[in-house]
Amino acid sequence: MIFLEKLLQVLNEIERLNVVSMHQMRKRVNNLTKPLGSLGRLEEIAVKLAGITGSVQPRVENKAIIVMCGDHGVVQEGVSAFPQEVTGLMMANFIRQGAAVNVLAQQAGAEVHVVDIGTLLTDLPEGVVQRKVRPGTANMAKGPAMTKEEAVAALQVGIDTAYELADKGIEVIGLGEMGIGNTTPSSAMTAVFTNHPAEQITGKGSGINDEALAAKTKVIERAIEVNRPNPGDAVDVLAKVGGLEIAGLAGVILGAAARKVPVVIDGVITGAAALAACRIEPRCQDYLFASHLSVEPAHRIVLDELGLKPLLHLDMRLGEGTGAALALPVIESALQLVAKMATFEDLGIPSPAPEEDEFGLAVQ
The missing domain is CATH 3.40.50.10210 (Nicotinate-nucleotide-dimethylbenzimidazole phosphoribosyltransferase (CobT), large domain)
Structure with a gap:
């Protein structure tokens, strides 16, 4: 059955979210000039989109x-x-x-x-x-x-x-x-x-x-x-x-x-x-x-x-x-915020986000 074979091919192409991109996006979100987590679901959206696309600069303009x-x-x-x-x-x-x-x-x-x-x-x-x-x-x-x-x-x-x-x-x-x-x-x-x-x-x-x-x-x-x-x-x-x-x-x-x-x-x-x-x-x-x-x-x-x-x-x-x-x-607003908001680094002040080691784990 040709359709079934094509369907199986498609299923094999579906991957898990890219955790590296998600980590990088979370780090960016945490360093924006705002209290940690204060943008709520918008932050979650940005991180998820990074995982879906495998990009730290995802787009949803089209x-x-x-x-x-x-x-x-x-x-x-x-x-x-x-x-x-x-x-x-x-x-x-x-x-x-x-x-x-x-x-x-x-x-x-x-x-x-x-x-x-x-x-x-x-x-x-x-x-x-x-x-x-x-x-x-x-x-x-x-x-x-x-x-x-x-x-x-x-x-x-x-x-x-x-x-x-x-x-x-x-x-x-x-x-x-x-x-x-x-x-x-x-x-x-x-x-x-x-x-x-x-x-x-x-x-x-x-x-x-x-x-x-x-x-x-x-x-x-x-x-x-x-x-x-x-x-x-x-x-x-x-x-x-x-x-x-x-x-x-x-x-x-x-x-x-x-x-x-x-x-x-x-x-x-x-x-x-x-x-x-x-x-x-x-x-x-x-x-x-x-x-x-x-x-x-x-x-x-x-x-x-x-x-x-x-x-x-x-x-x-x-x-x-x-x-x-x-x-x-x-959804588009989440990415606009990430792309256009200043970071604490831009302002020359320390970020409230916890420091991380090379594996993305918080340093105590």
Whole structure:
């Protein structure tokens, strides 16, 4: 299987964070003209970016948000407040620069790339990247959403997309998605990966009422019971209770990590993709930043599982990559501070940072 062989190649290219660069960045951060640790999470961001890129002067000036789009057969079960046609309409809206993610991405100086990996739309708006693996998934409440081969092909679409952006000079990638009904497979995947009951992690998604929420929870439970996805096999989980855009986003994470490009996840759908990517290759976790905490109940569970702390708390649940777009300037600010702040040495006064030996250990 050609796709599987290519996937294994990518996994072999993903490395651990560069501890030498991280140490050098920490030393620089500690010598800036401020009390130790006073810039909080911004200091952590700078150190992590040094580890990801292997550089003491990392850059995130060239930014992109990938909006993966796919349709879901489980919409037949009435899990969404919106009709399935909205997926296609929103793709056109992204191209017209009329969506929330467009506004926020423009403010952050980020490109928006819209990828059709699995919608039902046949006549795509000009500007949408056509990478369709199949036109929508099957109804996961009655059987697998897709085959394993299709899930691997969707992963490869994401990897290829990340590689193309890295080759263009993109230095940080934000994740976004569009697919009516996609909080349902995301919640199902989270339940499988974390062993939480569906009722604890299922949210109202696009805004369904309490009665529809109860029905949605039962659909997720039925999908897991019918398909029996193997939590130890992330591709099996993606195929049975996932989505094409979710698999594509997982592939973006794998590809970006292989190219040492940091990835900013958005809400619960991109979080489920991150869970899948990290189950395929745990080293991916080192390359992720959590942009915000969604009000979807599964999202906190996802972030806890990934060991990630959200940068923002804004009670958002839109998706599209809106949270990622908002977080990009925060991440860039961390590097601007490191690059432009004076050091204690510049002022000719002793640094409050402890002295270190040649191994980076504090000298008592």
